[in-house]
Amino acid sequence: DTGVSQDPRHKITKRGQNVTFRCDPISEHNRLYWYRQTLGQGPEFLTYFQNEAQLEKSRLLSDRFSAERPKGSFSTLEIQRTEQGDSAMYLCASSLWGLAGTNEQFFGPGTRLTVL
Amino acid sequence: AQSVSQHNHHVILSEAASLELGCNYSYGGTVNLFWYVQYPGQHLQLLLKYFSGDPLVKGIKGFEAEFIKSKFSFNLRKPSVQWSDTAEYFCAVNDDYGQNFVFGPGTRLSVLP
Numbered sequence: 001d002t003g004v005s006q007d008p009r010h011k012i013t014k015r016g017q018n019v020t021f022r023c024d025p026i027s028e029h030n031r032l033y034w035y036r037q038t039l040g041q042g043p044e045f046l047t048y049f050q051n052e053a054q055l056e057k058s059r060l061l062s063d064r065f066s067a068e069r070p071k072g073s074f075s076t077l078e079i080q081r082t083e084q085g086d087s088a089m090y091l092c093a094s095s096l097w098g099l100a101g102t103n104e105q106f107f108g109p110g111t112r113l114t115v116l
Numbered sequence: 117a118q119s120v121s122q123h124n125h126h127v128i129l130s131e132a133a134s135l136e137l138g139c140n141y142s143y144g145g146t147v148n149l150f151w152y153v154q155y156p157g158q159h160l161q162l163l164l165k166y167f168s169g170d171p172l173v174k175g176i177k178g179f180e181a182e183f184i185k186s187k188f189s190f191n192l193r194k195p196s197v198q199w200s201d202t203a204e205y206f207c208a209v210n211d212d213y214g215q216n217f218v219f220g221p222g223t224r225l226s227v228l229p
Contacts, residue, residue, distance in 0.1 A: 033217065042120075042206050042219030043160070056215055091160070103148065103210070105217070107160040 002026060004108035006092050012114045013082055020078045021111045025094030032075050033105060034067055035091040043091055049075060050097065082115045089113075118143040120207055120220035128226045129197055137192040137223050139207030146212040149190040151181055152219075154204040163205075166190065177201070199229045 005024045013019050025032045031050050035043035046065065047057045051072040064082075069075040079086055089112050093105040123138030141147065151163040164175025171183040181192045190207060204224050210217040 035219075040221075042208075042222045044219070045217050048215075048217075093160075104150075104162055104165060106162075107152075109159045 004092055004094050004106050006090075006108040006111050008111055009109060010112045010114075012116065014116050015084060016081055018078065018080045019082055019113065020076055021090055021092075021113075023075045023077070023092030023094075023108060025073070025075070025092070026096075026106055027073075029094035029096050029106070030072070031095045031097045031103070032069055033093040033095070034075070034077050035093065037089045037091055037110070038087075046077075079113075082113075084115045087113055087115045118147075118209055118211070118216050118218045120209055120218050122205075122207055122220040122223050124223045125221070126224045126226070128228065130228050131199055132196050133227075135192070135194040135197045135201075135225070137205055137207075137225070139190045139192065139220060140188050141190065141207075141209045141218075142188060143209060143211065143216075147209050148212065149181075149183060150208040150210075151175065151179070151190070151192050152206045152208060154206065154222075156203065160206070163192070197225070197227050199227045201225060202227045 007022045033048040034046040037043045047067050049069040064080045067077045089110040091110045092108045095103045095105045097103050120141045149166040152160045153163050154160050163179050164173050166173045166183045174180045179194050183190050204222045206222045207220040
């Protein structure tokens with residue numbers, strides 16, 4: 001499967017713990033996006049990278065959240081000191097931006113986080 | 117800031133009925149528009165997209181959408197739905213630089229056999 005993959009698919013943690021999620025984009029895609037989705041809502045943009053540079057972060061992104069894409073390939077999203085309100089599906093998407101692409105985003109299956 | 121609204125939270129149709137899902141956005145500049153679908157238990161998939169040119173775009177599975185710039189709308193249509201179209205449908209928009217990507221809240225479509 002050459003699509004976007006995310007790991008883990010499910011994560012249950014206790015309030016106050018740190019969690020880290022990984023996203024592997026489609027290999028030739030230069031942009032990588034993170035979203036959060038709660039039940040009954042559309043995906044909410046968190047941040048995105050172009051290659052290894054983090055170009056945009058949502059104002060809603062708490063300082064407990066940090067994302068990296070050190071080599072311009074896979075990305076990690078870390079949430080420190082988790083709160084129950086962090087419970088959601090975390091989605092990753094990738095796209096090919098530039099003359100060769102139209103920025104169509106391809107989504108992964110998501111990581112479902114439950115904070116107890 | 118950009119925003120996207122979708123007119124209906126939940127739509128229930130019988131098979132063979134026609135479908136139209138509303139989507140309106142607010143943004144002053146050039147936009148790219150998308151419709152994504154999420155089937156039960158699956159991840160988001162692109163149905164169709166508009167970047168430029170003909171405002172009537174055709175997507176997969178018989179879906180089409182019309183961009184009406186004066187109305188800031190991008191409604192999704194299908195002439196005859198099938199039970200397998202049961203899913204959540206999301207309208208989305210980003211600016212011409214591929215930034216400010218915003219999703220609508222989604223419309224759940226239930227098609228009765």
